[in-house]
Amino acid sequence: MSLLIDDVTFRYRRRRPPVLDRFTHRTTDGLTILLGPNGAGKSTLLSLLAGISRPNSGRIALGGVESTVRAYRSEVAWLPQHVPASKTLTAREYVAYIAWLKGVDRSTAWENAARVLGRVNLAAEAGKRTAHLSGGQLRRVGIACALAHNAKLILLDEPTAGLDPHQRSVFRALVREVAAETPVLMSTHDVADLAEEADTVTCLLAGRVTYDGPTAGFLTHAATEAAPGRQAESAYTTLMGLV
Numbered sequence: 001m002s003l004l005i006d007d008v009t010f011r012y013r014r015r016r017p018p019v020l021d022r023f024t025h026r027t028t029d030g031l032t033i034l035l036g037p038n039g040a041g042k043s044t045l046l047s048l049l050a051g052i053s054r055p056n057s058g059r060i061a062l063g064g065v066e067s068t069v070r071a072y073r074s075e076v077a078w079l080p081q082h083v084p085a086s087k088t089l090t091a092r093e094y095v096a097y098i099a100w101l102k103g104v105d106r107s108t109a110w111e112n113a114a115r116v117l118g119r120v121n122l123a124a125e126a127g128k129r130t131a132h133l134s135g136g137q138l139r140r141v142g143i144a145c146a147l148a149h150n151a152k153l154i155l156l157d158e159p160t161a162g163l164d165p166h167q168r169s170v171f172r173a174l175v176r177e178v179a180a181e182t183p184v185l186m187s188t189h190d191v192a193d194l195a196e197e198a199d200t201v202t203c204l205l206a207g208r209v210t211y212d213g214p215t216a217g218f219l220t221h222a223a224t225e226a227a228p229g230r231q232a233e234s235a236y237t238t239l240m241g242l243v
């Protein structure tokens with residue numbers, strides 16, 4: 001199902017320069033990664049796509065459903081950059097609660113929660129209160145929340161931040177598996193780790209697109225002298241005007 005972002009402009013305050021300036025994009029199936037330096041507008045874009053904020057102009061629609069319509073939010077799963085812990089809810093209760101809020105019935109939400117916690121390697125922590133989990137474990141609870149209902153689009157805001165190297169590689173395998181069924185749009189600073197996994201790359205710089213297309217095309221921006229395994233970083237550096 002395709003996501004249309006048509007000529008979207010967004011500013012946090014009137015008379016301030018826009019954070020996103022006439023941004024247009026149509027997501028394809030599979031995994032799209034969103035790259036850009038700090039402050040480029042990646043989280044802002046994802047919160048617009050999650051239906052949390054509204055564009056000042058332009059439109060966002062998923063399979064023809066506009067982001068301003070209530071039904072849109074239950075079609076989209078969103079992992080924000082900061083996952084708030086709960087003092088009272090266990091990991092399983094937390095994930096089940098999010099699934100229920102997205103419209104899954106109680107017993108299915110409870111079953112789904114156990115299944116997706118297993119997929120993010122947290123089965124052993126399912127009964128622990130989220131406030132007692134480590135930062136990386138809480139992040140994985142957030143990823144589980146994004147998988148716990150039948151979303152038509154999954155948005156992940158820096159999902160690998162704070163994950164240890166083993167969990168990063170578990171996550172890479174998981175995201176490939178998930179993206180084979182449901183389109184995933186994910187912001188990341190892990191250019192080297194993730195760019196080569198992606199089907200599509202979108203580069204943002206100060207709210208404008210510097211590249212939007214297949215990963216193979218992105219990699220052609222690498223310097224000819226870039227070492228093997230460093231092509232993605234080199235392409236990023238070129239597209240961000242850092243050389």
Ligand SMILES: Nc1ncnc2c1ncn2[C@@H]1O[C@H](COP(=O)(O)OP(=O)(O)OP(=O)(O)O)[C@@H](O)[C@H]1O
Nearest residue numbers: 012013019036037038039040041042043044045081
């Ligand atoms: N709530 C807010 N109010 C005002 N300005 C904001 C707000 N949130 C973000 N901004 C500004 O919008 C711009 C884009 O921020 P955003 O968080 O979208 O960038 P980002 O690409 O996700 O950055 P990072 O890689 O550091 O997470 C920045 O200049 C930031 O200061």
